[in-house]
C-alpha cells in the first residue's frame with residue numbers, strides 16, 4: 001500500500017523539494033533520521049537525504065507504531081507539504097515506513113548528539129560520508145569542479161585528459177612514485193625476464209604523474225587553450241595539513257601569451273568568477289563548512305583588486321620585517337608558509353609574486369631576456385593557505401631550453417614542440433584541494449578529499 005502511494009506521489013531529493021514544491025503538494029521522501037523530538041500528539045523527525053545540509057522536518061502522529069523511529073534509521077514517508085510556524089516547509093506524513101534500522105547499533109562510531117572532531121571522523125573513512133560536515137564538503141567539491149568546467153568551457157578551453165602514467169618528472173624535484181609490476185612473475189609474463197625491476201613498466205621507467213603540464217603543453221600547440229583537472233602524485237614525506245600524496249590539480253595552458261601580467265589577471269578573473277558561482281550554487285553548504293571549521297569568512301578577496309609584486313620587492317618586505325617572521329629567510333628556496341601569509345597580510349589582498357630567481361624554478365620557465373637571473377614565473381599567495389597557484393611563461397626558444405642544465409633526459413619531444421610552429425605559451429597549476437580549503441576554511445586538507453592519501457596512510 002505504502003509502496004503504491006510512494007509510487008504515485010511526487011518524490012524528490014530534499015534540496016529540490018525545498019526549491020520547487022508548494023504547500024498542499026503530496027510528496028514522498030526517503031532519508032536518514034538525524035533527530036527525533038516527541039511532543040504530546042506528534043513526533044517531529046529531522047530528515048536528511050544527502051542532497052543538502054538543511055534538515056527537513058517530517059511530522060508524524062505520536063502513535064505506538066511510531067515509537068521505534070530513532071536517529072540513524074532510514075525511512076520513507078508519504079504526506080502533504082505544509083508550512084511550519086517558522087515559515088519553512090515540512091511534511092505532514094500520513095504513512096511512514098522503516099527502510100533500515102538505525103546506525104545506533106553496536107560498533108557505529110558516530111553519535112547524532114555529538115560534534116566529533118575531524119581527526120576522529122577521519123579514522124572511519126568508509127563511514128564518514130554520514131557525518132554532516134563531510135557530506136557538505138563533498139557537495140562543495142562537486143560544485144566547485146562544475147564551476148571550473150563551466151567557466152573554462154565558456155572561455156573556449158578544451159579539457160584534456162592528461163596521462164597518469166608518465167616517463168617525466170615535470171618538476172624535476174625527484175618527488176615521484178615509481179610504477180612497477182608487483183612481481184618478477186609478472187615481468188616474465190610480459191616476456192621481459194631480464195629487465196631490471198626499476199625499469200619495469202614493460203621496458204622503461206615510469207612514474208605516477210606529478211603534473212599534467214608538459215602533456216597539456218603538447219596539446220596546446222594544436223588547440224590553443226587547454227586545461228585539465230586531474231590527479232597528481234607527490235612522494236613528499238610531509239605531514240602538513242596542506243599536503244597530500246595524491247591530490248587533484250587544475251592546470252591550464254594558453255598559446256600566444258607573451259606577458260606574465262596577462263596570466264596573473266586571467267587567474268584572478270577565473271578564481272573570482274568560479275568562486276562567485278560556487279557561492280550561488282553552494283552558499284548554504286559553504287556556510288555550513290565554514291561554521292563547522294570556525295572560520296566565518298565572507299571571502300573579502302572577491303571584492304578587491306589583487307596585487308602584483310616582484311620577488312625582489314617581496315624579499316625586501318620580508319627582510320624589513322624579519323622580527324615578525326617565525327622562519328628565517330632563505331635565498332635558495334621559496335618563501336615559507338608564514339612568510340607567504342605575512343606578504344598577503346602586508347598587501348591586504350592576494351598577491352602574485354613574479355620574476356623569480358632562475359635557480360629556484362624548474363627548467364621550463366622562460367628566462368628574462370633583460371635579466372638572465374630571473375624567470376617569468378608567478379606564485380599566487382592567498383589568505384589562510386599561502387601559495388595557491390604557480391605558473392609561468394614557458395621557455396619558447398628551443399636552443400635556450402636545450403642548453404638548460406636541468407632539462408631532463410628523454411624530453412626531446414618537449415623541445416620539438418617549439419621547433420615546429422612554436423608560439424609563446426604560458427600556464428599555471430592550482431592545487432584543487434587547497435582551493436577548497438580556501439573557500440570552506442577547513443584546516444586540514446585531508447577533510448576536503450573523499451579518501452585522503454598521505455605518508456603512511458593509504459587506507460581502503
Ligand SMILES: NC(=O)C[C@H](N)C(=O)O
Nearest residue numbers: 211213251390427428429
Ligand atoms: N601546470 C603548472 O604550471 C603547475 C606546475 N607544473 C606545478 O606542478 O607546480
